[in-house]
Amino acid sequence: MPKVGIIFNDDKPIACKVAQDLQAQFQRAGHQVVMATGGGGLLGYSQPERPICHTRIEHLTPPDFDADMPFAVVLGGDGTVLSAFRQLAPIGVPLLTINTGHMGFLTEIYLNQLAEAVEQLLSGQYCIEKRSMLAVRLFREETLLWEALSLNEMVIHREPLTSMCHFEIQIGLHAPVDIAADGIIISTPTGSTAYSLSAGGPVVTPDVPVLQLAPICPHSLASRALVFSDSEPVTVFPATPNRMVMVVDGNGGCYVLPEDRVQLEKSPFIAKFIRLQSPEFFRILREKLGWGLPHIAKPTSVELP
Template sequence: MSLPPDTRSAPSRWSRPLRFAHVAIVGKYHAPGARSAVDEIAQFLHGEGCDVSLEQETAANTGLQQYPALDVPAIGQACDLALVVGGDGTMLGIGRQLARYGVPLVGINQGRLGFITDIPFDSYADTLRPMLRGEFAEDARALMAATVWRDGRCVFEATALNDVVVNRGGVASMIELRVEVDGHFVANQRADGLIIASPTGSTAYALSAGGPLLHPGIGGWVMVPIAPHTLSNRPVVIPSHSEIAVEIVSGRDASANFDMQSLTSLLHGDRIVVRRSEHALRLLHPVGWSYFDTLRKKLHWNEGT
């Protein structure tokens, strides 16, 4: 005698427990449509069973007061995940701050390029749903810790995810830089400046200055001269455990930029010291994500084939 078929429905894959129960949203709040985008994603997360908070500046500037507003330390202590809604600049700003807390970040792209905010906004729901339940690829990105020294005193310090850039001011003349790696003299370089970039930053300013693309799995930095006087002065890749020191020898109005989001003016004799930070950014991607897919799409390789 045959048994009747089991008519019970199979359990949905989305019945799996949430990996991230409390999610913070960080928005590019000055962008058109930012308020509606943040609110839509927050409602989606609620529907998935997540507790939702907004980064305090995002809450203040979007006017979305129905969600708890948290500053960065509070996000670091209370949240399991941060969703960054915007472009790479938004990710750079919050990523540097959250790295010390070990909170993973997911980027939803509302910017232009989106090398590290790689989930398109129009498909975020289908992409995030499995990620919230543990289906993702994790990618650790090294940060740089930079200090500026003057007369033996540290006068400025910053963290960078993309790059540290030393360059000349608006005067149409080069600057001269003395470059050392791990205390060993490399060269006195005359150029418009020097870029020290991480693998993450190798697709940013360093790329437009002629630097190589570095896979994020490589433990290295690249030093890229900007318009060097000596044509044989080429980009150099060095281990990320190295310490790089750049001294201002001559030139007017030199400055140092850190991810192009913080800036300090430099005087002759100032030394910019760059080391690997003790913290790393935890980026999460959808299962099947590939760095090469990102390059191909963002750099428009193989178009027309």
Template sequence: MKSIVYYPADSKDAREVEREIRPYLTGKGVEVVTVTSKDDLSALPSGVADGSFILSLGGDGTFLRASRLSTQLGLPVLGINLGSLGFLTDVEENEVYTSLDAVLAHSYTVEHRLVLEARVVREGQDILTTTAINDILVVRDLTGKILTFEVFIGGVRAGQITADGILVCTPTGSTGYSLAAGGPILDPTVEALVLTALAPHDFTSRPLVISAGSEITLKVKPSRDKAAFIRDGERVGDIHSFDTICVTRYPQDVDIIRLREKNFYKVLGAKFHWGH
């Protein structure tokens, strides 16, 4: 059995937790591999055994990065909350050892959440492909001009949107940036995506809830300025005029380890004060 421990390299608290749990896990026969960047491929194991898992040490942002690693390796991920909100993570710092014992005893359930895959196409060539747990966002730079997109859903032209940006999110991401932009909250078990315009230049470009099986295509109309391509809050590229962004459901869901029943609506009330 192997445990891949993922944490941000600049987090002193996460480093201290990793140092504490490493001997605990190795003492129970678990091989521990520490990764501080999803791109640090040399640190990843060449093979995994039954019962192997990823341990995320940090807040929700760290958990999102660890979850993308989870989909690449096909391993479930457990989140230890060292951040402030902890909406996605399942375990608090004072529960680490009892939680690890439960995982090693296989005393947990797995929650499946859908993942996005996005391709940026320029002059007929794929120049970037990535996955996202929360959302894919194309947004103007701070001093850039407003953007115009042609929107296609399932290959059918749905319309044209002029806005500061546009994002596609999963049900998991519906409580993030999309919510702040006026999008709906989706139950994480719903098989759907949300398309939300950011500060649209009209009154009709309302958020859309779309079947998770549909491909969403965004064609960028001519603009003098480049735009930012952002995945789960991280800028990973630039978007130019005439680029096409294709967003679909990734074939591999992320598998989240749950050690206890976690009711979405109770968490929504506790963390976001919904209905209070």
């Protein structure tokens, strides 16, 4: 009996209800169903007095989920999708993402399309789009304090009521650069439409093998977003006496002290999105963010009587 999975946002009653309905539908079709909540992929925050507060990347997979599963379904918004990929990317399970949230930029379908989508899923009428992910690790000397798998971005920023920070950043074997800013964002192409976009970074199509660095409120006219090869590892040294905060995918993170370093590299694990039609990134940009919509002509002047 083939086994399939469902991950859902248990904070949303509609997601819980649909998860139960889907479970029954898959079981009637002869599938074993395993279920988990998106909470299993939440990263949590460390505390200043307890900086080691993390689960290893490979240990977030829910019980009974395994690499032999042909697919899993995710019910929620973008946060649940990000959590689900942290849980299942290490075992390579493709995910059909169903929006029960608001914008749902990362989701494939809405609930009113669910019946047809399930038919396509069970008949194998879909393709898989692969997205790159980041492995983010915090070290103090040679001790690993915290790590996470990221589909969108890693952000290091100053704490409230502290001054602007300096970051020394080394990309690959290139000479380190110094950036003075409120923070920095290092994102994947998928994350280029998230926080990086708000910080003035470019939109990158998902198939381009790059990462990008975007300063947050830089104190220099010369500090602009940088796009570089994702084969280049990145090391960030906090060149400031102030404690900072690192956040991954807007979900959880840890404190970064002056003696720490953050290392990022393209992860061997990838996010596998189930697409029920050929991926069309520009259509998603247009529908979700309004990119490329035609200008509306100004009305002709009308003479008043």
